[in-house]
Each structure stands twice: as structure tokens, then as C-alpha cells.
Amino acid sequence: MRVLMKVSIPVEAGNRGVKEGILPKTIMNFVEQTKPEACYFTTENGKRTGLFFFDLKEPQMMPSIAEPFFVNLHASIDVAPAMDLEDMKAGVAKAAKHI
Numbered sequence: 824m825r826v827l828m829k830v831s832i833p834v835e836a837g838n839r840g841v842k843e844g845i846l847p848k849t850i851m852n853f854v855e856q857t858k859p860e861a862c863y864f865t866t867e868n869g870k871r872t873g874l875f876f877f878d879l880k881e882p883q884m885m886p887s888i889a890e891p892f893f894v895n896l897h898a899s900i901d902v903a904p905a906m907d908l909e910d911m912k913a914g915v916a917k918a919a920k921h922i
Contacts, residue, residue: 826879827905828888830890832871836897849895856890856899877903 832840846910850873854862866872877895879885885902892898907913 824879825876825905825907827903828875828877829867829901830873830875830892830896831899832873832896833898834870836861836910837871840896843864843896849891852891853888 832846837846848864853875856874857877859875860873861876863874864872867875879888879902889900892900896906
């Protein structure tokens, strides 16, 4: 299932992660493991924030995906199902038949 994972990194932990090289290493390990179809980086509520769209093949993958962000960067993580345009069109067409 395609998911959106939002990773928010507190300022102090992010600063330490940049100085010590932990932040890019953690992100690159995640990218190598999950091979996301898209990665975006921004700020939200004053925190470094990454948005990753990837295929979560099995729910039991979550600990191995999330723990490095928790442990290395004290990040908060939100995961939600996500659709692309084709998924949305197919879902709406199917839902419209039941309305």
C-alpha cells in the first residue's frame, strides 16, 4: 500500500544530526531501504520535516522504518495511506456506484 510518512525533527536533535552527520545518514538509509517514489523536505511548525511516499509492503516493516528516526533524531512520525491520481479516480468511480 502506498503511504505518506511525515517525519518531523525537533530543532536541537536536527542541529546535532547535521553537525554529526546522523541526519543525512538516517535519511539515506531509509531511502535505500524503502526506495520511495518521492521525497520532499520542508519546515513545519519550525521543525525540519520530510515527506516520503513509498510502498509499505507489510505493516511489520514499520518498526524497522521508524525506529532509526525516533532513536537517531527524536523525530515524530505520522503515516497515512496515500493515493495517486489514478487511484483516486478509480476509487471515486467505485464509490459513485454506491451513492
